[in-house]
Amino acid sequence: MYKEEQVFSAPEVMVDTPMHFCPGCHHGIIHRLVGECLTELGLVDSTICVGSVGCSVFIYNYLRVDAVESPHGRAAAVATGVKRARPDNFVFTYQGDGDLAAIGLSEIVYAANRGEKVSVVFVNNTVYGMTGGQMAPTTMVGQKTTTCAGGRCQERDGAPLKMAEMLASLEGTAFSARVAVDSIPHLKKAKKALRKACEVQIQGRGLGFIEFLSACPTNWHMTPLQANARISKELTSYFPLGTYKEPDHTQE
Protein backbone atom coordinates (compact mmCIF):
# COMPACT_ATOMS: atom_id res chain seq x y z
CA MET A 1 0.00 0.00 0.00
CA TYR A 2 1.21 3.45 -0.91
CA LYS A 3 0.66 6.33 1.42
CA GLU A 4 -0.31 9.40 -0.58
CA GLU A 5 1.49 12.53 0.36
CA GLN A 6 1.39 15.71 -1.65
CA VAL A 7 4.88 17.04 -2.18
CA PHE A 8 4.19 19.35 -5.10
CA SER A 9 1.26 21.68 -5.55
CA ALA A 10 0.08 24.01 -8.26
CA PRO A 11 0.22 27.78 -7.83
CA GLU A 12 -3.10 29.18 -6.69
CA VAL A 13 -3.67 30.99 -9.95
CA MET A 14 -4.00 27.61 -11.68
CA VAL A 15 -7.53 26.25 -11.83
CA ASP A 16 -7.70 22.76 -10.35
CA THR A 17 -9.15 20.94 -13.35
CA PRO A 18 -8.04 18.31 -15.84
CA MET A 19 -6.51 19.87 -18.96
CA HIS A 20 -7.78 19.14 -22.45
CA PHE A 21 -4.33 18.84 -24.00
CA CYS A 22 -3.12 15.57 -25.55
CA PRO A 23 -0.74 13.34 -23.57
CA GLY A 24 2.83 14.60 -23.83
CA CYS A 25 1.84 18.07 -25.00
CA HIS A 26 3.93 20.81 -23.42
CA HIS A 27 1.15 23.42 -23.20
CA GLY A 28 0.28 22.20 -19.71
CA ILE A 29 3.85 22.66 -18.48
CA ILE A 30 4.09 26.11 -20.09
CA HIS A 31 0.74 27.10 -18.59
CA ARG A 32 2.12 26.12 -15.20
CA LEU A 33 5.32 28.11 -15.70
CA VAL A 34 3.23 31.15 -16.62
CA GLY A 35 1.11 30.59 -13.52
CA GLU A 36 4.20 30.28 -11.32
CA CYS A 37 5.75 33.46 -12.71
CA LEU A 38 2.56 35.46 -12.28
CA THR A 39 2.31 34.25 -8.69
CA GLU A 40 5.94 34.79 -7.79
CA LEU A 41 6.04 38.26 -9.31
CA GLY A 42 2.79 39.23 -7.56
CA LEU A 43 0.99 39.86 -10.83
CA VAL A 44 -2.09 37.66 -10.53
CA ASP A 45 -4.45 40.46 -9.49
CA SER A 46 -3.27 42.86 -12.16
CA THR A 47 -2.88 40.51 -15.11
CA ILE A 48 -4.88 40.69 -18.33
CA CYS A 49 -4.31 37.67 -20.56
CA VAL A 50 -4.79 37.95 -24.31
CA GLY A 51 -5.72 34.57 -25.70
CA SER A 52 -5.30 33.45 -29.28
CA VAL A 53 -6.64 30.59 -31.35
CA GLY A 54 -5.65 26.96 -31.75
CA CYS A 55 -4.83 24.58 -28.91
CA SER A 56 -3.87 27.45 -26.60
CA VAL A 57 -7.22 29.23 -26.88
CA PHE A 58 -8.46 27.73 -23.61
CA ILE A 59 -5.70 29.20 -21.43
CA TYR A 60 -8.44 31.16 -19.67
CA ASN A 61 -9.86 27.85 -18.45
CA TYR A 62 -6.66 27.16 -16.53
CA LEU A 63 -5.54 30.54 -15.18
CA ARG A 64 -7.63 32.61 -12.84
CA VAL A 65 -6.92 35.97 -14.46
CA ASP A 66 -8.89 38.48 -16.53
CA ALA A 67 -8.76 37.49 -20.19
CA VAL A 68 -9.89 38.51 -23.65
CA GLU A 69 -9.90 36.48 -26.83
CA SER A 70 -8.32 37.76 -30.01
CA PRO A 71 -8.76 36.79 -33.65
CA HIS A 72 -6.24 34.48 -35.29
CA GLY A 73 -2.81 36.10 -35.18
CA ARG A 74 -3.93 39.44 -33.79
CA ALA A 75 -3.07 38.93 -30.13
CA ALA A 76 -0.15 41.38 -30.24
CA ALA A 77 -2.44 44.11 -31.62
CA VAL A 78 -5.15 43.31 -29.06
CA ALA A 79 -2.52 43.36 -26.31
CA THR A 80 -1.37 46.75 -27.61
CA GLY A 81 -4.90 48.09 -27.18
CA VAL A 82 -5.19 46.53 -23.72
CA LYS A 83 -1.86 47.87 -22.49
CA ARG A 84 -2.47 51.36 -23.88
CA ALA A 85 -5.87 51.34 -22.21
CA ARG A 86 -4.53 49.99 -18.92
CA PRO A 87 -0.81 50.76 -18.64
CA ASP A 88 -0.79 49.75 -14.97
CA ASN A 89 -1.89 46.20 -15.67
CA PHE A 90 0.38 43.30 -16.56
CA VAL A 91 -0.48 42.11 -20.08
CA PHE A 92 0.65 38.94 -21.80
CA THR A 93 -0.28 37.06 -24.94
CA TYR A 94 -0.12 33.30 -25.36
CA GLN A 95 0.21 32.26 -28.99
CA GLY A 96 1.17 29.29 -31.13
CA ASP A 97 3.42 29.28 -34.18
CA GLY A 98 0.64 29.29 -36.77
CA ASP A 99 -0.92 32.21 -34.94
CA LEU A 100 2.12 34.39 -34.28
CA ALA A 101 4.56 33.51 -37.07
CA ALA A 102 2.14 33.18 -40.01
CA ILE A 103 -1.06 35.22 -39.99
CA GLY A 104 0.06 37.36 -37.05
CA LEU A 105 3.61 38.11 -38.20
CA SER A 106 2.85 41.74 -38.97
CA GLU A 107 1.17 42.32 -35.61
CA ILE A 108 4.01 40.85 -33.54
CA VAL A 109 6.73 42.62 -35.54
CA TYR A 110 5.07 46.00 -35.18
CA ALA A 111 4.14 45.53 -31.53
CA ALA A 112 7.77 44.63 -30.83
CA ASN A 113 9.05 47.50 -32.93
CA ARG A 114 6.86 49.96 -31.04
CA GLY A 115 8.27 48.54 -27.83
CA GLU A 116 4.85 47.69 -26.47
CA LYS A 117 5.23 46.89 -22.80
CA VAL A 118 3.70 43.44 -23.00
CA SER A 119 5.04 39.90 -22.61
CA VAL A 120 4.61 37.37 -25.38
CA VAL A 121 4.60 33.63 -24.75
CA PHE A 122 5.21 31.93 -28.08
CA VAL A 123 4.66 28.19 -28.24
CA ASN A 124 6.51 26.72 -31.23
CA ASN A 125 5.66 23.09 -31.90
CA THR A 126 6.44 23.30 -35.64
CA VAL A 127 2.91 22.39 -36.67
CA TYR A 128 -0.69 23.61 -36.71
CA GLY A 129 -2.01 21.51 -33.84
CA MET A 130 -5.73 22.06 -33.39
CA THR A 131 -6.49 22.19 -37.11
CA GLY A 132 -5.03 18.74 -37.58
CA GLY A 133 -1.30 18.91 -38.18
CA GLN A 134 -0.77 21.12 -41.20
CA MET A 135 2.49 22.83 -42.15
CA ALA A 136 3.40 25.82 -39.97
CA PRO A 137 5.88 28.62 -40.66
CA THR A 138 8.18 26.81 -38.21
CA THR A 139 7.82 23.31 -39.69
CA MET A 140 11.30 21.86 -40.21
CA VAL A 141 12.58 21.24 -43.73
CA GLY A 142 11.78 17.62 -44.48
CA GLN A 143 9.14 17.36 -41.74
CA LYS A 144 5.99 15.66 -42.97
CA THR A 145 2.63 17.27 -42.25
CA THR A 146 -0.85 16.90 -43.74
CA THR A 147 -0.14 19.74 -46.18
CA CYS A 148 3.42 18.71 -47.00
CA ALA A 149 3.08 14.96 -47.07
CA GLY A 150 6.45 14.53 -48.72
CA GLY A 151 8.11 16.77 -46.16
CA ARG A 152 8.57 20.54 -46.12
CA CYS A 153 10.48 21.64 -49.18
CA GLN A 154 12.59 24.74 -48.69
CA GLU A 155 12.44 25.68 -52.37
CA ARG A 156 8.67 25.61 -52.37
CA ASP A 157 7.80 26.61 -48.82
CA GLY A 158 10.76 28.60 -47.58
CA ALA A 159 12.81 27.92 -44.49
CA PRO A 160 11.35 27.73 -40.96
CA LEU A 161 11.09 31.17 -39.40
CA LYS A 162 13.32 31.93 -36.43
CA MET A 163 11.15 34.29 -34.43
CA ALA A 164 13.34 34.78 -31.36
CA GLU A 165 16.24 35.92 -33.55
CA MET A 166 14.04 38.03 -35.84
CA LEU A 167 12.37 39.93 -33.01
CA ALA A 168 15.69 40.41 -31.18
CA SER A 169 16.77 42.62 -34.07
CA LEU A 170 14.04 45.17 -33.36
CA GLU A 171 14.69 48.25 -31.25
CA GLY A 172 11.55 47.90 -29.17
CA THR A 173 12.21 44.32 -28.09
CA ALA A 174 13.64 44.39 -24.57
CA PHE A 175 14.07 40.65 -24.14
CA SER A 176 14.01 37.73 -26.54
CA ALA A 177 14.88 34.14 -25.79
CA ARG A 178 14.23 30.60 -26.96
CA VAL A 179 13.76 27.87 -24.40
CA ALA A 180 12.48 24.31 -24.18
CA VAL A 181 10.81 22.17 -21.52
CA ASP A 182 11.92 18.76 -22.76
CA SER A 183 14.20 18.15 -19.76
CA ILE A 184 14.51 19.34 -16.16
CA PRO A 185 17.59 21.54 -16.83
CA HIS A 186 15.86 23.13 -19.81
CA LEU A 187 12.71 23.62 -17.77
CA LYS A 188 14.62 25.48 -15.06
CA LYS A 189 16.24 27.76 -17.64
CA ALA A 190 12.88 28.30 -19.28
CA LYS A 191 11.40 29.48 -16.00
CA LYS A 192 14.21 32.00 -15.52
CA ALA A 193 13.82 33.31 -19.04
CA LEU A 194 10.05 33.59 -18.68
CA ARG A 195 10.54 35.66 -15.53
CA LYS A 196 12.81 38.00 -17.44
CA ALA A 197 10.26 38.33 -20.25
CA CYS A 198 7.80 39.40 -17.56
CA GLU A 199 10.23 41.65 -15.70
CA VAL A 200 11.10 43.80 -18.71
CA GLN A 201 7.43 44.70 -18.93
CA ILE A 202 7.24 45.57 -15.24
CA GLN A 203 10.39 47.68 -15.65
CA GLY A 204 8.82 49.45 -18.61
CA ARG A 205 11.69 48.49 -20.92
CA GLY A 206 9.70 47.18 -23.86
CA LEU A 207 8.38 43.92 -25.27
CA GLY A 208 9.43 40.63 -23.67
CA PHE A 209 9.39 37.66 -26.02
CA ILE A 210 9.91 34.03 -25.10
CA GLU A 211 9.77 31.17 -27.59
CA PHE A 212 9.14 27.69 -26.21
CA LEU A 213 10.12 24.73 -28.37
CA SER A 214 7.17 22.54 -27.59
CA ALA A 215 6.14 18.95 -28.26
CA CYS A 216 3.10 17.90 -30.27
CA PRO A 217 3.28 14.11 -30.03
CA THR A 218 -0.14 13.70 -31.66
CA ASN A 219 0.66 15.53 -34.86
CA TRP A 220 4.29 14.42 -34.88
CA HIS A 221 3.00 10.81 -34.65
CA MET A 222 5.38 10.11 -31.79
CA THR A 223 5.23 9.00 -28.20
CA PRO A 224 5.76 11.77 -25.64
CA LEU A 225 9.31 10.53 -25.01
CA GLN A 226 10.12 10.41 -28.72
CA ALA A 227 8.75 13.94 -29.03
CA ASN A 228 11.00 15.15 -26.22
CA ALA A 229 13.94 13.49 -27.92
CA ARG A 230 13.07 15.20 -31.19
CA ILE A 231 13.24 18.58 -29.49
CA SER A 232 16.64 17.99 -27.97
CA LYS A 233 18.17 16.20 -30.97
CA GLU A 234 16.58 17.80 -34.00
CA LEU A 235 14.85 21.08 -33.20
CA THR A 236 17.52 22.71 -31.08
CA SER A 237 20.07 22.35 -33.87
CA TYR A 238 17.98 24.63 -36.13
CA PHE A 239 16.31 26.61 -33.33
CA PRO A 240 19.18 27.16 -30.88
CA LEU A 241 18.21 27.71 -27.27
CA GLY A 242 19.45 30.91 -25.68
CA THR A 243 18.89 34.56 -25.01
CA TYR A 244 19.00 36.73 -28.11
CA LYS A 245 18.34 40.04 -26.49
CA GLU A 246 18.51 41.37 -22.98
CA PRO A 247 18.28 44.91 -21.70
CA ASP A 248 22.01 45.15 -20.95
CA HIS A 249 23.54 43.37 -23.91
CA THR A 250 22.31 42.33 -27.29
CA GLN A 251 23.31 38.68 -27.56
CA GLU A 252 24.58 35.92 -25.35
Add this chain to the structure above:
Amino acid sequence: MRSERILVKGNEAIAMGAMAAGCECYFAYPITPQSDIPEYLSTALVEAGGEFIQAESEIAASNMLLGAAACGKRAMTSSSSPGISLKQEAISYMAGSDLPAVIVNICRGGPGLGSIDPSQGDYYQATRGGGHGDYRTLVLAPSTCQEAYDATIEAFDLAFRYRNPIMILGDAILGQMKEPIHPWKTRGRPAGEAEEWSLSGAKGREPRLLKSLYLSEGALAGHHAHLVEKYRTMQDEARGEHVWTEDADLVVVAYGSIARIAKSTVRTLRAEGYRVGLFRPVTLYPFPSPDLAGLAARGKRFVTVEHNTGQMVDDVRLAIRRHADSELLTVYPGVLPNPEDFEHPIRRLMDTENQPEEARHV
Protein backbone atom coordinates in the same frame (compact mmCIF):
# COMPACT_ATOMS: atom_id res chain seq x y z
CA MET B 1 -26.54 79.18 -24.14
CA ARG B 2 -25.35 78.19 -27.58
CA SER B 3 -21.65 77.93 -28.19
CA GLU B 4 -19.91 79.78 -30.98
CA ARG B 5 -20.09 78.48 -34.51
CA ILE B 6 -16.95 77.15 -36.14
CA LEU B 7 -16.26 76.23 -39.75
CA VAL B 8 -15.01 72.64 -40.03
CA LYS B 9 -14.91 69.68 -42.38
CA GLY B 10 -17.20 66.74 -41.70
CA ASN B 11 -14.18 64.61 -40.84
CA GLU B 12 -13.02 67.22 -38.32
CA ALA B 13 -16.52 67.39 -36.86
CA ILE B 14 -16.34 63.64 -36.24
CA ALA B 15 -12.93 63.94 -34.60
CA MET B 16 -14.18 66.83 -32.45
CA GLY B 17 -17.30 64.87 -31.57
CA ALA B 18 -15.11 62.00 -30.42
CA MET B 19 -13.16 64.36 -28.16
CA ALA B 20 -16.39 65.82 -26.78
CA ALA B 21 -17.68 62.29 -26.10
CA GLY B 22 -14.63 61.51 -23.99
CA CYS B 23 -12.85 59.23 -26.46
CA GLU B 24 -9.80 57.84 -24.65
CA CYS B 25 -8.22 55.65 -27.32
CA TYR B 26 -8.08 55.94 -31.09
CA PHE B 27 -6.33 53.56 -33.46
CA ALA B 28 -6.35 53.80 -37.25
CA TYR B 29 -4.47 53.65 -40.51
CA PRO B 30 -4.55 56.49 -43.07
CA ILE B 31 -6.86 56.19 -46.07
CA THR B 32 -8.56 58.78 -48.28
CA PRO B 33 -11.09 60.41 -47.79
CA GLN B 34 -11.05 60.17 -43.97
CA SER B 35 -7.45 60.96 -43.05
CA ASP B 36 -8.41 64.29 -41.46
CA ILE B 37 -9.75 62.26 -38.54
CA PRO B 38 -6.42 60.65 -37.55
CA GLU B 39 -4.62 63.89 -38.37
CA TYR B 40 -6.82 65.83 -35.96
CA LEU B 41 -6.76 63.22 -33.20
CA SER B 42 -2.99 62.68 -33.43
CA THR B 43 -2.69 66.06 -31.75
CA ALA B 44 -5.94 66.67 -29.88
CA LEU B 45 -6.26 63.25 -28.27
CA VAL B 46 -2.60 63.09 -27.25
CA GLU B 47 -2.78 66.58 -25.75
CA ALA B 48 -5.83 65.46 -23.76
CA GLY B 49 -3.87 62.50 -22.36
CA GLY B 50 -5.49 59.86 -24.56
CA GLU B 51 -3.89 57.09 -26.58
CA PHE B 52 -3.35 57.55 -30.30
CA ILE B 53 -1.66 54.94 -32.47
CA GLN B 54 -1.21 55.02 -36.21
CA ALA B 55 -1.31 51.27 -36.65
CA GLU B 56 0.60 49.22 -39.22
CA SER B 57 -2.66 48.20 -40.88
CA GLU B 58 -6.40 48.51 -40.59
CA ILE B 59 -6.42 44.97 -39.23
CA ALA B 60 -4.08 45.89 -36.39
CA ALA B 61 -5.99 49.10 -35.69
CA SER B 62 -9.31 47.32 -35.27
CA ASN B 63 -7.73 44.71 -33.02
CA MET B 64 -6.16 47.42 -30.87
CA LEU B 65 -9.68 48.82 -30.68
CA LEU B 66 -10.88 45.40 -29.50
CA GLY B 67 -8.25 45.38 -26.75
CA ALA B 68 -9.10 48.88 -25.52
CA ALA B 69 -12.82 48.10 -25.74
CA ALA B 70 -12.32 45.02 -23.55
CA CYS B 71 -10.85 47.36 -20.93
CA GLY B 72 -14.02 49.46 -21.00
CA LYS B 73 -12.42 52.49 -22.62
CA ARG B 74 -14.23 54.85 -24.96
CA ALA B 75 -12.38 53.90 -28.11
CA MET B 76 -12.74 54.56 -31.83
CA THR B 77 -11.30 53.75 -35.21
CA SER B 78 -12.04 55.29 -38.59
CA SER B 79 -11.40 54.28 -42.15
CA SER B 80 -12.83 54.18 -45.64
CA SER B 81 -14.32 51.30 -47.59
CA PRO B 82 -11.36 48.98 -48.36
CA GLY B 83 -10.03 49.65 -44.88
CA ILE B 84 -13.40 48.83 -43.34
CA SER B 85 -13.33 45.45 -45.09
CA LEU B 86 -10.03 44.72 -43.32
CA LYS B 87 -11.52 45.78 -40.00
CA GLN B 88 -14.52 43.50 -40.30
CA GLU B 89 -12.90 40.49 -38.67
CA ALA B 90 -12.32 42.39 -35.43
CA ILE B 91 -15.75 44.03 -35.66
CA SER B 92 -17.29 40.55 -35.81
CA TYR B 93 -15.26 39.50 -32.76
CA MET B 94 -16.32 42.65 -30.90
CA ALA B 95 -19.96 41.97 -31.72
CA GLY B 96 -19.49 38.36 -30.59
CA SER B 97 -17.80 39.46 -27.36
CA ASP B 98 -20.31 42.23 -26.47
CA LEU B 99 -17.71 44.97 -26.74
CA PRO B 100 -18.54 48.66 -27.24
CA ALA B 101 -16.65 50.50 -29.96
CA VAL B 102 -17.15 53.27 -32.48
CA ILE B 103 -16.20 52.67 -36.11
CA VAL B 104 -16.35 55.45 -38.68
CA ASN B 105 -16.65 54.60 -42.38
CA ILE B 106 -16.22 57.56 -44.72
CA CYS B 107 -17.28 55.49 -47.69
CA ARG B 108 -15.56 55.72 -51.10
CA GLY B 109 -16.29 54.09 -54.43
CA GLY B 110 -15.81 50.33 -54.75
CA PRO B 111 -15.70 47.42 -55.30
CA GLY B 112 -12.02 46.74 -54.85
CA LEU B 113 -9.88 49.83 -54.95
CA GLY B 114 -12.68 51.63 -56.78
CA SER B 115 -12.09 55.34 -56.42
CA ILE B 116 -11.80 58.01 -53.75
CA ASP B 117 -15.08 59.53 -54.93
CA PRO B 118 -18.09 59.65 -52.65
CA SER B 119 -20.30 56.59 -52.68
CA GLN B 120 -22.92 54.73 -50.66
CA GLY B 121 -21.65 51.37 -51.84
CA ASP B 122 -21.05 50.00 -48.34
CA TYR B 123 -24.72 50.02 -47.26
CA TYR B 124 -25.07 46.24 -47.31
CA GLN B 125 -21.75 45.77 -45.53
CA ALA B 126 -22.65 48.28 -42.82
CA THR B 127 -26.20 47.09 -42.17
CA ARG B 128 -25.76 43.34 -42.55
CA GLY B 129 -22.93 43.02 -40.06
CA GLY B 130 -20.25 43.04 -42.71
CA GLY B 131 -18.04 40.40 -41.17
CA HIS B 132 -18.62 36.70 -40.64
CA GLY B 133 -21.43 35.30 -38.51
CA ASP B 134 -24.86 36.54 -37.47
CA TYR B 135 -24.53 39.97 -35.96
CA ARG B 136 -25.54 43.58 -36.43
CA THR B 137 -23.90 46.92 -35.82
CA LEU B 138 -26.06 49.93 -35.11
CA VAL B 139 -25.45 52.36 -38.00
CA LEU B 140 -25.85 56.14 -37.88
CA ALA B 141 -25.93 58.06 -41.18
CA PRO B 142 -25.35 61.81 -40.64
CA SER B 143 -25.93 64.15 -43.57
CA THR B 144 -24.44 67.42 -42.28
CA CYS B 145 -21.29 68.38 -40.43
CA GLN B 146 -23.34 69.23 -37.34
CA GLU B 147 -25.02 65.84 -37.48
CA ALA B 148 -21.62 64.21 -37.90
CA TYR B 149 -20.51 65.88 -34.66
CA ASP B 150 -23.71 64.98 -32.83
CA ALA B 151 -23.79 61.41 -34.16
CA THR B 152 -20.25 60.73 -32.98
CA ILE B 153 -21.14 61.75 -29.45
CA GLU B 154 -24.28 59.67 -29.60
CA ALA B 155 -22.37 56.70 -31.02
CA PHE B 156 -20.24 56.40 -27.89
CA ASP B 157 -23.33 56.46 -25.67
CA LEU B 158 -25.06 53.83 -27.81
CA ALA B 159 -21.94 51.62 -27.88
CA PHE B 160 -21.96 51.40 -24.08
CA ARG B 161 -25.74 51.21 -23.76
CA TYR B 162 -25.80 48.10 -25.92
CA ARG B 163 -22.20 46.89 -25.50
CA ASN B 164 -21.99 46.68 -29.25
CA PRO B 165 -19.92 48.12 -32.11
CA ILE B 166 -21.58 51.24 -33.55
CA MET B 167 -20.84 52.46 -37.06
CA ILE B 168 -21.01 56.00 -38.40
CA LEU B 169 -21.52 55.76 -42.14
CA GLY B 170 -20.64 58.85 -44.12
CA ASP B 171 -19.10 59.49 -47.49
CA ALA B 172 -16.50 61.73 -49.11
CA ILE B 173 -19.05 64.54 -49.54
CA LEU B 174 -19.72 64.65 -45.81
CA GLY B 175 -16.09 64.06 -44.86
CA GLN B 176 -14.63 66.74 -47.11
CA MET B 177 -17.43 69.32 -46.96
CA LYS B 178 -16.89 72.36 -44.75
CA GLU B 179 -19.76 74.03 -42.94
CA PRO B 180 -20.42 75.75 -39.65
CA ILE B 181 -21.19 73.67 -36.59
CA HIS B 182 -22.02 74.41 -32.98
CA PRO B 183 -19.70 72.23 -30.93
CA TRP B 184 -21.36 71.51 -27.61
CA LYS B 185 -20.04 70.18 -24.38
CA THR B 186 -21.38 66.85 -23.21
CA ARG B 187 -21.99 65.95 -19.59
CA GLY B 188 -18.98 63.69 -19.86
CA ARG B 189 -18.75 59.99 -19.50
CA PRO B 190 -21.20 58.45 -17.02
CA ALA B 191 -19.44 57.27 -13.88
CA GLY B 192 -18.76 53.56 -13.72
CA GLU B 193 -19.93 53.04 -17.29
CA ALA B 194 -18.03 49.78 -17.82
CA GLU B 195 -17.06 48.78 -14.29
CA GLU B 196 -19.40 45.81 -14.19
CA TRP B 197 -17.84 43.90 -17.04
CA SER B 198 -14.53 45.35 -18.28
CA LEU B 199 -11.06 43.92 -17.71
CA SER B 200 -8.86 45.58 -15.13
CA GLY B 201 -7.15 42.71 -13.33
CA ALA B 202 -9.12 40.41 -11.05
CA LYS B 203 -8.17 42.03 -7.74
CA GLY B 204 -10.91 41.51 -5.19
CA ARG B 205 -13.29 39.80 -7.59
CA GLU B 206 -13.69 36.76 -9.81
CA PRO B 207 -11.73 36.84 -13.09
CA ARG B 208 -13.61 38.06 -16.15
CA LEU B 209 -13.47 36.58 -19.60
CA LEU B 210 -14.52 38.38 -22.78
CA LYS B 211 -14.84 35.93 -25.62
CA SER B 212 -16.81 34.96 -28.69
CA LEU B 213 -15.99 31.24 -28.70
CA TYR B 214 -18.84 28.93 -27.67
CA LEU B 215 -18.00 25.29 -28.35
CA SER B 216 -20.12 23.31 -25.94
CA GLU B 217 -23.44 21.92 -27.11
CA GLY B 218 -26.08 24.66 -27.23
CA ALA B 219 -23.83 27.39 -25.85
CA LEU B 220 -23.60 29.33 -29.11
CA ALA B 221 -27.36 29.09 -29.54
CA GLY B 222 -27.76 30.63 -26.10
CA HIS B 223 -25.35 33.39 -27.03
CA HIS B 224 -27.32 34.09 -30.20
CA ALA B 225 -30.53 34.28 -28.19
CA HIS B 226 -28.84 36.96 -26.11
CA LEU B 227 -27.63 38.83 -29.22
CA VAL B 228 -31.03 38.66 -30.91
CA GLU B 229 -32.63 40.09 -27.79
CA LYS B 230 -30.07 42.90 -27.85
CA TYR B 231 -30.87 43.69 -31.49
CA ARG B 232 -34.58 43.60 -30.64
CA THR B 233 -34.17 46.23 -27.93
CA MET B 234 -32.02 48.24 -30.34
CA GLN B 235 -35.08 48.66 -32.56
CA ASP B 236 -36.13 51.51 -30.24
CA GLU B 237 -33.28 53.57 -31.68
CA ALA B 238 -34.68 53.46 -35.24
CA ARG B 239 -35.50 56.91 -36.55
CA GLY B 240 -35.69 59.03 -39.67
CA GLU B 241 -36.35 62.58 -40.75
CA HIS B 242 -39.64 63.50 -42.43
CA VAL B 243 -39.66 66.40 -44.89
CA TRP B 244 -43.08 67.21 -46.37
CA THR B 245 -44.14 63.57 -46.20
CA GLU B 246 -47.51 64.37 -44.61
CA ASP B 247 -49.29 65.50 -47.75
CA ALA B 248 -46.91 63.92 -50.25
CA ASP B 249 -48.08 61.66 -53.07
CA LEU B 250 -44.53 60.50 -53.71
CA VAL B 251 -41.93 60.02 -50.97
CA VAL B 252 -38.25 60.12 -51.90
CA VAL B 253 -36.25 57.86 -49.58
CA ALA B 254 -32.57 58.72 -49.30
CA TYR B 255 -29.92 58.91 -46.59
CA GLY B 256 -26.70 60.78 -45.85
CA SER B 257 -25.25 63.17 -48.42
CA ILE B 258 -27.58 62.01 -51.16
CA ALA B 259 -30.59 62.81 -48.95
CA ARG B 260 -29.27 66.32 -48.65
CA ILE B 261 -29.02 66.68 -52.42
CA ALA B 262 -32.42 65.07 -52.89
CA LYS B 263 -33.89 67.50 -50.37
CA SER B 264 -32.95 70.36 -52.69
CA THR B 265 -34.67 68.55 -55.54
CA VAL B 266 -37.77 68.07 -53.44
CA ARG B 267 -37.75 71.76 -52.52
CA THR B 268 -37.58 72.75 -56.21
CA LEU B 269 -40.39 70.40 -57.18
CA ARG B 270 -42.53 71.58 -54.27
CA ALA B 271 -42.19 75.15 -55.58
CA GLU B 272 -43.56 73.84 -58.87
CA GLY B 273 -46.56 72.40 -57.04
CA TYR B 274 -45.55 68.73 -56.95
CA ARG B 275 -46.72 66.95 -53.81
CA VAL B 276 -43.39 65.28 -53.14
CA GLY B 277 -41.71 64.62 -49.79
CA LEU B 278 -38.50 63.16 -48.44
CA PHE B 279 -37.90 60.50 -45.84
CA ARG B 280 -34.32 60.28 -44.62
CA PRO B 281 -33.34 57.24 -42.51
CA VAL B 282 -31.03 58.51 -39.76
CA THR B 283 -30.34 55.03 -38.46
CA LEU B 284 -29.66 52.48 -41.21
CA TYR B 285 -29.67 49.61 -38.72
CA PRO B 286 -32.14 49.43 -37.12
CA PHE B 287 -33.93 50.60 -40.26
CA PRO B 288 -36.85 52.96 -39.52
CA SER B 289 -39.31 50.55 -41.13
CA PRO B 290 -42.32 51.56 -38.98
CA ASP B 291 -42.13 55.14 -40.31
CA LEU B 292 -42.07 53.94 -43.90
CA ALA B 293 -44.77 51.33 -43.30
CA GLY B 294 -46.95 54.08 -41.86
CA LEU B 295 -46.49 56.23 -44.95
CA ALA B 296 -47.17 53.25 -47.21
CA ALA B 297 -50.38 52.43 -45.34
CA ARG B 298 -51.57 55.94 -46.15
CA GLY B 299 -51.18 55.30 -49.88
CA LYS B 300 -47.92 57.05 -50.66
CA ARG B 301 -45.74 56.06 -53.59
CA PHE B 302 -41.99 55.71 -53.12
CA VAL B 303 -38.73 56.22 -54.95
CA THR B 304 -35.46 55.25 -53.32
CA VAL B 305 -32.48 57.36 -54.34
CA GLU B 306 -29.02 55.99 -53.62
CA HIS B 307 -25.40 56.63 -54.53
CA ASN B 308 -24.80 53.00 -55.46
CA THR B 309 -26.38 50.44 -57.75
CA GLY B 310 -29.32 49.77 -55.41
CA GLN B 311 -28.95 48.49 -51.86
CA MET B 312 -31.11 50.36 -49.34
CA VAL B 313 -34.05 49.84 -51.70
CA ASP B 314 -34.21 46.28 -50.33
CA ASP B 315 -34.92 47.61 -46.84
CA VAL B 316 -37.42 50.14 -48.16
CA ARG B 317 -39.29 47.42 -50.03
CA LEU B 318 -39.29 45.16 -46.96
CA ALA B 319 -40.71 47.99 -44.88
CA ILE B 320 -43.54 48.88 -47.26
CA ARG B 321 -44.19 45.43 -48.76
CA ARG B 322 -47.74 45.07 -47.43
CA HIS B 323 -48.94 48.22 -49.18
CA ALA B 324 -46.57 49.39 -51.89
CA ASP B 325 -43.34 49.01 -53.82
CA SER B 326 -40.51 51.45 -54.39
CA GLU B 327 -39.01 52.74 -57.60
CA LEU B 328 -35.23 52.95 -57.65
CA LEU B 329 -33.15 55.87 -58.82
CA THR B 330 -29.43 55.35 -58.47
CA VAL B 331 -26.31 57.37 -59.01
CA TYR B 332 -23.38 55.16 -59.86
CA PRO B 333 -20.31 55.76 -57.68
CA GLY B 334 -17.85 57.84 -59.66
CA VAL B 335 -20.42 60.52 -60.48
CA LEU B 336 -21.27 63.44 -58.16
CA PRO B 337 -24.93 64.33 -58.65
CA ASN B 338 -26.55 67.77 -58.53
CA PRO B 339 -30.11 68.37 -57.30
CA GLU B 340 -31.10 69.03 -60.93
CA ASP B 341 -30.05 65.52 -61.90
CA PHE B 342 -32.92 64.10 -59.84
CA GLU B 343 -35.56 66.55 -61.09
CA HIS B 344 -36.36 65.00 -64.43
CA PRO B 345 -36.69 61.37 -63.31
CA ILE B 346 -38.78 62.31 -60.24
CA ARG B 347 -40.99 64.68 -62.24
CA ARG B 348 -41.49 61.93 -64.80
CA LEU B 349 -42.48 59.50 -62.06
CA MET B 350 -45.06 61.96 -60.79
CA ASP B 351 -46.38 62.98 -64.20
CA THR B 352 -47.12 59.41 -65.22
CA GLU B 353 -48.83 56.59 -63.47
CA ASN B 354 -46.33 54.55 -61.52
CA GLN B 355 -45.43 51.99 -64.14
CA PRO B 356 -42.90 49.49 -62.85
CA GLU B 357 -39.85 49.54 -65.05
CA GLU B 358 -36.15 48.87 -64.97
CA ALA B 359 -34.15 50.76 -62.38
CA ARG B 360 -33.16 54.22 -63.51
CA HIS B 361 -29.84 55.80 -62.91
CA VAL B 362 -28.49 59.30 -63.22
